[in-house]
Amino acid sequence: MSQVRTRFAPSPTGYLHIGSLRTALFNYLYAKKNNGQFLLRIEDTDQARLVPGAQENLIKILKLFGLVFDNYEPMVQSTRTKIYQEFAKKLVDENKAYHCFCSSERLDDLRKTQSEAKQVPKYDGHCRNLSPEEVATKLKAGEKAVIRFKMPENKTVEMHDEVYGDIKVKTEDLDDFVLLKSDNFPTYHLANIIDDHEMEISHVIRADEWLPSLPKHILLYEAFGWQAPTFVHLPLLLNPDRSKLSKRQGDVAVEDFVKKGYLKEAILNYVALLGWNPKDEREFFTLEELVANFSLEHINKTGAIFDIQKLNWFNASYIRENKSPEILAQAFSFLPENLSDEQKHKIFKLFSSRLDNLSQLAEVASFVWDLVDYDKAMLIFKKSDLEKTKTGLNISLAFLNDLAEDKWTEETLRQDLNNLLAKNNLTAGDVFWPIRVALSGQDKSPSPTEILEVLGKEESLKRIKLAIDKLNS
């Protein structure tokens, strides 16, 4: 069996769509699973939609996610226009394609008329039967032309897809689609077939939205006399309303997820399980484990809603269990720069079980460096009262004030305070609760002894005094 070669072929039109990331991942997984090659190709044939820097950005993100491609330099379609033109010319010479001089205005009108008459919008073959002489004259006169594929008549195209099975389409339902645009750049269809052929791609793994184009591609392979690769169409990623996943309904740019503090491991893990399953009940996979377990047979047919809640769960779990080597650096970037590394470590440890994504750290831990004012009523636990709270706070303050700096650790603080409240006939609600509120200004927080340690003696005493003042005022 010949070598497996897959490719990821994005258009450099901006950010990397999360659905594209999944497509890239599946291509990578299949190639690596079969000791094959994973190649990158840049499809930049639409000059109008080019975004400067997008290509570099794409490559950077792919690399970040560990999806390394095996060609040192990607194939870039815009550098290959001559080749596409020659192949288009060849098809014209063989009477499998033809020059079309119709203006876009005429085409627009045609479409409009057709749809108003409830007909199927389709090219009417206006230029299909121009004589070679007429074409030569028009070309010589400098008239703009595109090259269209001459759709065979009365033929049934039979196709096979690894996920969707056998599909048949009649050529009468297909259009004389454009191969070469009037700016001499190829359309997707032409460039795609030529490049996949020349790159010796064995498996085309791409999103389901391409399935309707498959007959065109099959026909092109036939026209060139080339062997078509194996096709694998992936179910779409969907918005909550089941439409194709789009920008309008939330984040879709991989960059944005990264910026918000989603770990690449979590994103990859989650996205791998959309439209594919390992056939057992395992949910956590590293990239290597995905490679080992990947199989085309376990790809689904139904579109999958991109569920942010489940991504959050994966991400929270990766954060909690510290599964990513780069996690600390990424986490620290959301903390104020003037904090020491030691303090950042402690803060992260304190909150790591409370985060869906790392960016939440900035908000949820903010009381550490920025205590906001709170209502003094909050200091009193629901089962306590003003007097007991005051007592609790005062004896704690006295005790903590005398505690040596080297005893200021979470464990001893917890033991000591527990002893203290027992000795004074108080409850946890009389002591721990008001200390929490005093330190955090919140009624929900990590345990007060942990906060004491993170804050340090000086700052902690200051905040407890402040709380006592509040109660006395």
Added chain:
RNA sequence: GGUCCCUUCGUCUAGUGGCUAGGACGCUAGGUUCUCAUCCUAGUAACAGGGGUUCAAUUCCCCUAGGGACUACCA
């Protein structure tokens, strides 16, 4: 409108003729004797509908309904 594709809990999914239809997320409740989170336990909830085929259909076939993609000199 046309072509093609799809249909198991709210969501991601397992299931390929006989199961109390399983797991995960979410949600709810309880537990871990200060809150929250984590963690543990339990609960909640699905085979779109109708016909066949069969001793037996979630599973095979047909129809209906619903959803989606595509329908550009964009990819």
